[in-house]
Amino acid sequence: MLSKFQIFKIGFFDVAPHLLSVIPFGIIFGAIGIELGFDPIMTYATSLIIFGGASQIVFLQLLSGGASSLIAITSVGVINSRHLLYGAVLSRYLDKLSLIKKLFISYFIVDQGFAVSNVYLKKNSEQSFNYYHLMGSGIILWFCWQIATIIGIFLGSIVPEELGLKFAIPLTFIAIIINELRKLDHLIVMIVSGLAAIFFYNAPFKSYILISPIIGLLAAFLILKFKK
Amino acid sequence: MTWTSIFIAGFITYLTRMAMITLIDKDFFNENFRKILNYVPSVVFPSIIFPGIFLDDYGTLVTITDPKIYGALTAVFVGFFSRNVILTIASGLASYWFLIFVF
Numbered sequence: 630m631l632s633k634f635q636i637f638k639i640g641f642f643d644v645a646p647h648l649l650s651v652i653p654f655g656i657i658f659g660a661i662g663i664e665l666g667f668d669p670i671m672t673y674a675t676s677l678i679i680f681g682g683a684s685q686i687v688f689l690q691l692l693s694g695g696a697s698s699l700i701a702i703t704s705v706g707v708i709n710s711r712h713l714l715y716g717a718v719l720s721r722y723l724d725k726l727s728l729i730k731k732l733f734i735s736y737f738i739v740d741q742g743f744a745v746s747n748v749y750l751k752k753n754s755e756q757s758f759n760y761y762h763l764m765g766s767g768i769i770l771w772f773c774w775q776i777a778t779i780i781g782i783f784l785g786s787i788v789p790e791e792l793g794l795k796f797a798i799p800l801t802f803i804a805i806i807i808n809e810l811r812k813l814d815h816l817i818v819m820i821v822s823g824l825a826a827i828f829f830y831n832a833p834f835k836s837y838i839l840i841s842p843i844i845g846l847l848a849a850f851l852i853l854k855f856k857k
Numbered sequence: 858m859t860w861t862s863i864f865i866a867g868f869i870t871y872l873t874r875m876a877m878i879t880l881i882d883k884d885f886f887n888e889n890f891r892k893i894l895n896y897v898p899s900v901v902f903p904s905i906i907f908p909g910i911f912l913d914d915y916g917t918l919v920t921i922t923d924p925k926i927y928g929a930l931t932a933v934f935v936g937f938f939s940r941n942v943i944l945t946i947a948s949g950l951a952s953y954w955f956l957i958f959v960f
Contacts, residue, residue: 649947674860803949
């Protein structure tokens with residue numbers, strides 16, 4: 630039987646390759662915050678308090694562009710609403726935990742951590758302490774995001790823009806779902822949600838991030854019906 | 858004012874993270890709904906991937922010659938056969954940089 634620490638380490642190593650995109654993205658974010666005219670503490674505070682990469686950038690961009698707080702906050706809420714789906718998926722694995730542990734783990738739920746830990750939890754759903762995988766992946770992502778933000782704040786754009794490192798973000802997500810490409814039903818659902826995201830990209834408050842997964846889930850629902 | 862906004866945005870984000878985990882008990886979703894939830898990664902991540910490849914910074918469609926498209930195709934190809942996360946990301950970036958800097 631694996632110990633809590635061993636499972637934590639597996640989580641750590643499973644998510645480690647994704648730091649390849651998380652760290653440059655964090656540095657870019659820190660630099661953008663300062664460029665937009667926010668002070669270092671405020672820029673860093675968003676990493677600690679909001680802790681959601683894309684939403685932090687949108688938040689600071691909107692505020693610096695003179696948008697009202699209400700619009701900035703709504704956009705953050707909409708962008709991060711995808712966590713509701715992650716929570717719905719993870720809830721079955723975290724069911725037995727105390728409320729305090731649930732509240733603690735919740736803070737560390739991010740895209741890459743959810744993706745790798747979901748795979749592990751699915752395979753090892755009966756293992757005790759399996760949620761330590763989620764903590765391992767989440768905490769290392771959190772830690773690197775904090776450090777990367779600080780580096781970006783103090784060193785500025787040390788990541789040259791010409792490198793186009795923003796492109797590492799879609800790549801890291803491709804790596805996350807690549808194994809699902811082998812299944813035709815998943816492939817169809819991916820194409821449907823991806824095209825929907827492009828179609829609704831200019832919808833207000835970045836709501837494409839909410840609309841297109843819902844359209845994708847509807848497609849999944851139809852596929853499941855059809856399969857029966 | 859900005860500080861208040863940061864705290865509210867952070868609180869809302871935390872709510873999105875904890876809501877389903879703390880409020881829903883195991884039997885809340887029936888079997889069919891759980892099957893649909895299996896598709897969550899396959900619906901959320903393409904919603905981030907597609908705009909990241911096919912749209913530019915201003916939200917307009919890129920042309921068919923855009924290096925991002927070929928970087929992504931390389932990553933899909935390498936990832937599909939290697940099943941390796943680092944190789945997937947690295948091959949995508951390498952081919953993207955090759956197209957940008959060499960051509």
